Amino acid sequence: MKFLKKLVKVVLSLAILGLVGYGGYKWYKKRQFERSQAERTMVYATVEEGPLIINLLESGSVKPREQITIKSQVEGRVSILYIRPEGERVKKGDLLVELDASTMTDNKLNQEITVQNAKSSYVQAEENLEVVKNQAQADVEKAELNLRFAEEDLTKYKDGEYPKILNEAQSKVTLSEEELKRAQDKLEWSQKLFDEKYLSESEFLSDKLSCRRHELDLKSAKNSLELLEKYTYRRQIAQLESDVSQSKMALERIRRSCRANVVQAEAQLRARELELNRQESRLLKLIEQIEKCKILAPADGLVIYSTSSQGSFRRMNAEPLAEGQEVYERQELIYLPVGDEFIGEIKVHETNLKKIYPGLPVRIRIDALPGQIFQGKIAKIAPLPDAQSMWMNPDLKVYNTQVVIEDGAGLKSGMNCEAEIIVEQHEKAMYVPVQSVVKISGQPVVYVKTPTGVEKREIKVGLDNNRMIHVIEGLKVGEEVQMTPPLDSAVSVRLTDEILDVNIPDRPQGEANGGGPGGMPRRRPQGNWRQGGGMPPGQGGAPEGGMRRPEGQGGMPPGQGGGMPQGGVRPEGQGRPRGMRPQRPQGEGGAPGGPQRPPQQPAGN
Template sequence: MKEAKPTRAPRGGYKTVLVLILALVAAGALLWGLLSTGGGSERNNPQGKATFKVEQGPLAISVAQSGTIQSMNQVVIKNEVEGRTTILYLVREGTRVEKGDLLIELDASRLQDDMIDQQIRMMNSEAAFIRARENLEVVRNQAQSETERAELDAQFAAEDLKKYVEGDFPKDLMAAEARITISREELRRAEEKLEWSRVLFEEKYISQTELQADELAAQRAQLDLDLALAELELLQNFTYRRKLDELRSQEHQTAMALERVRRKAAADVIQAEAELRARDSEYQREQMRLKKIEEQIAKTRIHAPNAGLVVYATSTQATFRGNVEPLAEGQEVRERQELIYLPAPGSVKAEIKVHESNLDKVAVGMPVRITVNALPGRVFEGRVANIAPLPDAVSVWLNPDLKVYNTDIEILGNAEGLRTGMSCRAEILVADYDEALYVPVQAVTRIDGVPTVYVRKGGQFAPRTVDVGLDNNRMVHILDGLAVGESVLLTPPLESSRPRGAGQTGSQAGQPPGGGRG
């Protein structure tokens, strides 16, 4: 039977071919069961099997993904007002603005009220600060005055002690000794006079009364001497000691009082300084709060930092429930919420998501062909600029089994007509072979993890190990193991495959049959 070269069926005819293949497999299994008791049958019967002759020619390996046109350099305008606030004015989307143009005005009435209250608090804090500053000067002055007074008291007490020991006491001592000397001299003279008076009285020269007066004078002189001696003893044994102890105690008390005054003065000054620092800190904090509120009020009017085309952030955002609510006047926005994208004109890129099965094929710098749905017939050239190191978190959250990596495609040359948000399709050119052997990816299966094809040998198909390279999800590059013109089975036996990941081809298991070698 002459074998005709198979042609590719249209996409609508794949289901019919699959039904025929399954029917043939079921019929073969039934026939094998019927004949197994009669000595067996040929399990590799080629009749009715779809085959493909190994071809050699140009083969392009590429990865095609849909994506969106985005600005290469765009400014993201965010709401920097704390809490939630309402949009009072919003520039129309699609408007071309210049640097300094008003984009958004937010409600600042609450902040205006807060600013008035804060101004009152700041003035009260300023008054407290001034009062604390003046109080510090008063405390320092008073502390200096009290310290000087205590120092004088201590100095006078020390001088009084020295004055008594070196001046008053020696003077009193000399006075007491002088009185004793005088009293003794007066007593001697009184006694001599009394003795002469007695002689004269015996001679009848003086009267009895005159003699008695001289006796009385002698007694008075004796008493004065005794009194002077007693005063000297009192001065030495009692007055001096008491006065000395009193002055020493006074000196010690004034010295301790001076120490107390100094410590108290230092404590008062430190407390006043601490109070001043606290009031100063509070005043500065109130000033910072007022400045922050003023800055928040200024941020309610958002101006364009550069020229560009206005794109609402909500126009490019979506959730698992669908698109988010469009940005509009009267809408409440939260802090740090993205409001407007302001792309720089003339600098665009394509953003696509590359499936994890194609990561080993794609690399930074690879050329890319880009087509845009809104610009039919135009093809833009580009290159892979960046591949995210981690899978897209939103896609993983929506479908944990789907791992795609955000990839940026830099558009080279003239990008006129491209606008942010346009849908596009990017074809990454992984490899381009002028002459390469290739077979359909479904012809390659894995037996014990080794790429294998079933090659016609006479009237049967025998498994043969091959070395495969990259595939483009339709054709796989054969590096070794096949020759041009050999026929391979497009539907390898099901029992030859292994568990998922070992017996599936690149199109079935999400990876190239050869593990990405090229």
């Protein structure tokens, strides 16, 4: 029994080994057959050695190297009354363009009237200033005279009139006292004589009345003196001092008022002068504008319309210059070439900028002159891409490049040309087709045919001319390389992310809680509408439980636009709610995932 069991095991082992060997043999034969079939269909290119020219071919147009740009310098929009025919040669001083100046001529007449009125106002303001100054001087002098008179009246009363009046009043009191004493003495004698019957009663009464009158006169004189000293003198002094103070204040008011009047008159004069200058400037400007309506040739040359020399895009948006067409200020009208030197203006793609630089030789072929080749050099490369090309196609970046043509005999402005820029010339160089070279981890690689199969080999390359690429080392003349190398090995996939040494700040509290900028909470509708990335239920589409627009009627087809796809739930990865950052797809930018097949790019670029 043990022997039989061992025999069975040996037989089974041999059978299994036979099956495995047979399977391996069949697989090997199949691989050999597939390899032979692939080698039959594989295209190879032979490594060659010989003259190699690294060049760039760009199309463009011929333009004069030096030209005078004639622009409209008339403000606003005006019509063309006359324009010199295109292609005609003119001499310095010849009329090129005449613009309509009828409206400006009418405005000029009105402006001349305005200038005359401004001159009249200016002369009136100038004379008014002199009158105001004269009147101010007279008023000030009169106020000063009144003040001096008031001060003199006060001094005269204190030192002259009052002492005189006081003296008269005191003298009157003294005289009244003397006369009263004499009257009293006489009355006393009359009384004695009347008592002794030597004097009549009438005479006695007369003396008595005279005494009484002198008493009243004395009392009146004393009262007048008292009034003068206590009231009249004080009142008169206060009145005269007030007159002096009022005269001083009146003088100050008049001085200030006169200064204000003079300043106002001077300001009015300056305003009239500025107004006059402004109106005269407008008149001069109108005269200059009328003169600019006739554009004369600044030099001898050939008339070329600006619309004929512009690019195709601008020509589609601009009408050709003609009589009756309106032009605006600073619009280019005519190009006037001076001299017989020309340049070729071409546009170089941004990927070729590293190949060219000023001074490179250029061979130029003219479409209208077949068989002729003109020589030139790169003179200038624009520092910024062409704005017109960027406006038409934002993804297209081309740079205007000027090529100076050395001998431009027979050339005319506007001719189409093809410029061949000679970047490098090699009398003996090794080269292969540019599509046979791929880059693996930044290193140029080719697949070389060997007796044992295809061998991957790293090489060192130079520049290419979009057809052949210069091989510096790594290959030998006569070897064969694949024209269609496998691209899967040329894809660089970063399997791990590199941790950077940076500090990531914390999210603000308001945004961390689901709020928007500024900490304001963001309102979210209920429901798991985030999954599809579209709009919440009941917003932007059919209401819940309501009727939905039939497919294909009025609107975008199912699955297109911003609506929900069929079934009501958007699959993952289609759309996203506002404010959410889209997730980077796998396999892109170093994230884990399968490699993406990029388009083939030449290794020499």
